[in-house]
Amino acid sequence: MATIPEVMSDTPTSDRNRIGGPTGPDQFLPDSDSAEQPLANAPSRGYSEEQKYQIFNKEFMPHIDSMYNFAFRLTMDEDDANDLVQDTYLKAFRFISSFEQGTNAKAWLFRILKNSFINDYRKKSKEPAKVDYQDVETTYNSEDAESEHTVDLRAESVSDLIGDEVATALNSLPVDFRTVIILCDIEGFTYEEMAKILDIPIGTVRSRLHRARNLLKEKLRDYASSMGYKEENDE
Amino acid sequence: MQTPLPSSSGTKPEMKEHCSHRADCLKLIQLILDGEATEQQLARAKANLESCKPCIQMYQLEKEVKELLTKRIEKRCCPEQLVATIKSRILSFS
Numbered sequence: 001m002a003t004i005p006e007v008m009s010d011t012p013t014s015d016r017n018r019i020g021g022p023t024g025p026d027q028f029l030p031d032s033d034s035a036e037q038p039l040a041n042a043p044s045r046g047y048s049e050e051q052k053y054q055i056f057n058k059e060f061m062p063h064i065d066s067m068y069n070f071a072f073r074l075t076m077d078e079d080d081a082n083d084l085v086q087d088t089y090l091k092a093f094r095f096i097s098s099f100e101q102g103t104n105a106k107a108w109l110f111r112i113l114k115n116s117f118i119n120d121y122r123k124k125s126k127e128p129a130k131v132d133y134q135d136v137e138t139t140y141n142s143e144d145a146e147s148e149h150t151v152d153l154r155a156e157s158v159s160d161l162i163g164d165e166v167a168t169a170l171n172s173l174p175v176d177f178r179t180v181i182i183l184c185d186i187e188g189f190t191y192e193e194m195a196k197i198l199d200i201p202i203g204t205v206r207s208r209l210h211r212a213r214n215l216l217k218e219k220l221r222d223y224a225s226s227m228g229y230k231e232e233n234d235e
Numbered sequence: 236m237q238t239p240l241p242s243s244s245g246t247k248p249e250m251k252e253h254c255s256h257r258a259d260c261l262k263l264i265q266l267i268l269d270g271e272a273t274e275q276q277l278a279r280a281k282a283n284l285e286s287c288k289p290c291i292q293m294y295q296l297e298k299e300v301k302e303l304l305t306k307r308i309e310k311r312c313c314p315e316q317l318v319a320t321i322k323s324r325i326l327s328f329s
Contacts, residue, residue: 053325056325061318065310065311065312065313067313068311068312068313068314068317069312072311073311081311082317085317085321086320086324089321090321093325150261150293153296154292154296155296155298155299158296158300158303159299162307163307163309166303167309170304170308181304184269185301185304186304186310188305190270190271191271206262206266206271209269210261210262213265213297213300217296220300
């Protein structure tokens, strides 16, 4: 019987490319020509055909609902989510020899899905202009945003919001901010896992998450007040 | 009033009405709710969360928002048709 992969302990910080193989993070950057062969240079582990199917079924398939949910939250479209998940799983199988059995399969798969999304889907998506990480970081990276910004909102004001309203608020965020919130709050990844999935330092995970939440709270506040929930809730 | 963290002392500390480092406290609160705070940070925050009213409110808001995301947003399951398609495509690989 296969052991359940440990989610947290198998990914030392020093080995930050573990999830995607040792070829470095830039192979996954948007517009990279090597995007079609994301894991091509990783060491082959020489699994037999039978082992490949076993790994695929036992370590990859159990994450398919989470993967689909992630794809749907990224694309906001069922057909696109279907395509994205299918592409990701086919890619995962093709490059299965770069996956080390027993390591964090979920993070490995999420990383492939997120890169497929950036490389293949964002280009053709209906989302207005592609939101560049750098633009986004710059926009919200001012000293003010970093040090002073807290959203004036009370827990009671948002506690009556329903799922669809929260989802709408989340969907209105730029995709890079939406992504960190999905990974952290909906999928429960650790900061370290998120850093690997997104190819960014942990400090950036932390600050991007912080800004994403401030933006989300602003959206929730607008939503709550437009729905007539009272802001000043003096007990 | 409900305190967000269990109180360690028997005496009720005086409540602060204003917090002069809200932004830093907010970051700390998020680390705690994400399960990413160190023991040291936890200890520091705990004292604060027993005595600082704005921090308690921030904690409650952050907790509420996180719960909205984890509990209220519908989880989409993968359609069975897609699972079947993937499995059959994989089998045709070899």
